[in-house]
Amino acid sequence: MRSSRAAVGLLLKAVSNKNNACYPFYRTHTRYLALLLLHSSSSSSISNGGFLVSKRGFCGYAAEQFSDDEYECDFEGQKASSSVANIDEWKWKMSLLLRSEKDQEIVSRDKRDRRDYEQISNLAKRMGLYCEIYGKVVVASKIPLPNYRPDLDDKRPQREVVIPLGLQRRVEGLLQEHLDRVRLNSGKFTDNRGDSEHLDQLENAIPDENADSLLDGSVMEKVLQRRSLRMRNMQRAWQESPEGKKMLDFRKSLPAFKENERLLQAIAQNQVIVISGETGCGKTTQLPQYILESEIESGRGAFCSIICTQPRRISAMAVAERVSAERGEPLGETVGYKVRLEGMKGKNTHLLFCTSGILLRRLLSDRNLNGITHVFVDEIHERGMNEDFLLIVLKDLLPRRRDLRLVLMSATLNAELFSNYFGGAPTIHIPGFTYPVKAHFLEDVLEMTGYKLTSFNQIDDYGQDKMWKTQKQLVPRKRKNQITALVEDALNKSSFESYSPRARDSLSCWTPDCIGFNLIEAVLCHICRKERPGAVLVFMTGWEDISCLRDQLKAHPLLGDPNRVLLITCHGSMATSEQKLIFGRPPPNVRKVVLATNMAEASITINDVVFVVDCGKAKETSYDALNNTPCLLPSWISQASARQRRGRAGRVQPGECFHLYPRCVYHAFAEYQLPELLRTPLNSLCLQIKSLQVPSIGEFLSAALQPPEPLAEISGISHLLGIYRRYRGRYGLTPQYRCVGRYFNPWYLVKEGCLLFISAVFVLFSLGIL
Numbered sequence: 001m002r003s004s005r006a007a008v009g010l011l012l013k014a015v016s017n018k019n020n021a022c023y024p025f026y027r028t029h030t031r032y033l034a035l036l037l038l039h040s041s042s043s044s045s046i047s048n049g050g051f052l053v054s055k056r057g058f059c060g061y062a063a064e065q066f067s068d069d070e071y072e073c074d075f076e077g078q079k080a081s082s083s084v085a086n087i088d089e090w091k092w093k094m095s096l097l098l099r100s101e102k103d104q105e106i107v108s109r110d111k112r113d114r115r116d117y118e119q120i121s122n123l124a125k126r127m128g129l130y131c132e133i134y135g136k137v138v139v140a141s142k143i144p145l146p147n148y149r150p151d152l153d154d155k156r157p158q159r160e161v162v163i164p165l166g167l168q169r170r171v172e173g174l175l176q177e178h179l180d181r182v183r184l185n186s187g188k189f190t191d192n193r194g195d196s197e198h199l200d201q202l203e204n205a206i207p208d209e210n211a212d213s214l215l216d217g218s219v220m221e222k223v224l225q226r227r228s229l230r231m232r233n234m235q236r237a238w239q240e241s242p243e244g245k246k247m248l249d250f251r252k253s254l255p256a257f258k259e260n261e262r263l264l265q266a267i268a269q270n271q272v273i274v275i276s277g278e279t280g281c282g283k284t285t286q287l288p289q290y291i292l293e294s295e296i297e298s299g300r301g302a303f304c305s306i307i308c309t310q311p312r313r314i315s316a317m318a319v320a321e322r323v324s325a326e327r328g329e330p331l332g333e334t335v336g337y338k339v340r341l342e343g344m345k346g347k348n349t350h351l352l353f354c355t356s357g358i359l360l361r362r363l364l365s366d367r368n369l370n371g372i373t374h375v376f377v378d379e380i381h382e383r384g385m386n387e388d389f390l391l392i393v394l395k396d397l398l399p400r401r402r403d404l405r406l407v408l409m410s411a412t413l414n415a416e417l418f419s420n421y422f423g424g425a426p427t428i429h430i431p432g433f434t435y436p437v438k439a440h441f442l443e444d445v446l447e448m449t450g451y452k453l454t455s456f457n458q459i460d461d462y463g464q465d466k467m468w469k470t471q472k473q474l475v476p477r478k479r480k481n482q483i484t485a486l487v488e489d490a491l492n493k494s495s496f497e498s499y500s501p502r503a504r505d506s507l508s509c510w511t512p513d514c515i516g517f518n519l520i521e522a523v524l525c526h527i528c529r530k531e532r533p534g535a536v537l538v539f540m541t542g543w544e545d546i547s548c549l550r551d552q553l554k555a556h557p558l559l560g561d562p563n564r565v566l567l568i569t570c571h572g573s574m575a576t577s578e579q580k581l582i583f584g585r586p587p588p589n590v591r592k593v594v595l596a597t598n599m600a601e602a603s604i605t606i607n608d609v610v611f612v613v614d615c616g617k618a619k620e621t622s623y624d625a626l627n628n629t630p631c632l633l634p635s636w637i638s639q640a641s642a643r644q645r646r647g648r649a650g651r652v653q654p655g656e657c658f659h660l661y662p663r664c665v666y667h668a669f670a671e672y673q674l675p676e677l678l679r680t681p682l683n684s685l686c687l688q689i690k691s692l693q694v695p696s697i698g699e700f701l702s703a704a705l706q707p708p709e710p711l712a713e714i715s716g717i718s719h720l721l722g723i724y725r726r727y728r729g730r731y732g733l734t735p736q737y738r739c740v741g742r743y744f745n746p747w748y749l750v751k752e753g754c755l756l757f758i759s760a761v762f763v764l765f766s767l768g769i770l
């Protein structure tokens, strides 16, 4: 073997000697000999410069030495002779190819012309081979050859091909499905029953939260892949069922559907995105669902986890219920909800609706939101304390979780403000309404109903128990807040010329400080008598107003008749089961009237509501400087809130909204409500910030969307310090140790002992034992 290799070496050297006199002939035949030796020594398929090298090693050397290019360079003027000279070599190579079991083709990159090719091609045909020329590369093959070989095309254009996201996801989905099938058929899961059953057991036994930590990576991956496959099959089965198709048709009619592709693409490409769209266009129920569906379709369903926050419990529950119905699943399966002390979610829940507070609490314990892929913050315009706090924490989290996607949504948000806060995040607007809503302002309402306002019939009756409250309305306010002054200004400037003298008289008597129970009663009567069927949603400020108005309406001959009107109340302090009554259908020919606070203002759909009555006020937390405490007082709502209220109609059918204040007053409203962070004491927030173990409360708050005044921070901190000192003064202990430490305090023990003794005596006495 060694000797034959040496011989090959020598022969090759000879070939490369250009000074040889009879070079062409000599070279061809010497090479022929070398190839024969080479073949016998390495028993590999033949390769020569430019020809296919199917086995490396010695052949590699041969390939380097046998360059026909070199030959061509030296004899450029003698190409015709080259074709004749090469044909024997080709004959020999082709016969070797035919004999070789492993090799399939010969590739020659020598610069050949057509005549060479024709000769080689004829030779190949005679020998039972196929031959093709690609540019100047000649290929002889045992199998038929295509017209074009990209692997042999040096000039192949390197263009970037942009595939639409939808198509890409579909292809990914199909590929994943194919891979899953192959995997299942290859026996990894099904044939190997032990393995499959083991995975089943694991999947069932381990709760989702602990799965990552309990299973090793590869097993977890398999479990999740199986779950993803199952999710996709279920989703497809639902979408192909008659009910699923019907639901899909409805969903396609929503304005959000037209933007589906654009939204998915934007969310995939940006870490933060701000979305606005009219009320009812499908932000809350559709956008998180689009993500879920597209992830499931591409076989990643079990790997995705979406959280969508809602400002209120009732909306989190109602939206979760609706989305699970749209997916044809029971609540708590893929779609669930979690609110304080209540929840419906399981280990297969991948879309969770929760209150902002719940997400904040999770962030306190899991600062990286491990396992969460998308966070939607809905109704961001409300700017409650929790929402603003959430934004600070999420903004801080984003650089640590590059894969996390954050979507901010609202019908009435200041998109630019939020976009700037997140470093110029893209904003998308979803145009179009689901159904139109006609807005009537006070002047139109007075004209329509013919109701006459006087200074007496506007006084709201709070009953015998709250006589002081009724009387308070008779005393004009000494101090006017900014919005009241603006409202009065707007009223003074308006002339209402196009309205009847009766309506103008009424408007001149209108008292902005009252809610207007009697006016609401008149509007409800008008709706019940003259308008088409449909439920009415009345926005009030708080429980006192709601209960007093309910009592008043119950005493009315029409509105109090249970055979004609079903009166339902809804307030934040009510039990969830009672709150949910607002979604129920009334008996036939009975009109449902819901009296609610602003808790029914955003995100919820009461699907039979056609009319909305808006009193224009809501209770909002503000600061009582005298007592240094937060307090809830009724005040004018913002334009954003008014639009949200109006948007509760027109979701399932066209609607009408009766705003019980003039249009000019609406224009005097603030565009957005002042953020809670700027209008309430920061005591509890400071405490919450401390629990995040941030070094400085001031620094943390300065990162807010609209940071509060430093004075408010100082006041909050000093308030907390005051409480701390009081505890320490009383028990001589720091508050952390107070719970345990008080049992070592003699004064505390004596006091508690006395109290216990007195209570025991009292109980025994009342039982007649003493």
Ligand SMILES: Nc1ncnc2c1ncn2[C@@H]1O[C@H](COP(=O)(O)OP(=O)(O)OP(=O)(O)O)[C@@H](O)[C@H]1O
Pocket (backbone or CB within 6 Å): 254, 277, 278, 279, 280, 281, 282, 283, 284, 285, 286, 322, 410, 411, 434, 602, 603, 604, 605, 606, 607, 647, 650, 651, 652
């Ligand atoms: N419970 C329900 N019953 C019937 N239809 C519903 C229900 N919930 C939602 N819908 C339909 O889905 C549409 C979209 O609702 P969704 O709550 O997603 O809108 P939105 O854009 O988030 O509105 P908003 O800004 O008011 O929260 C509604 O207009 C309505 O047609």
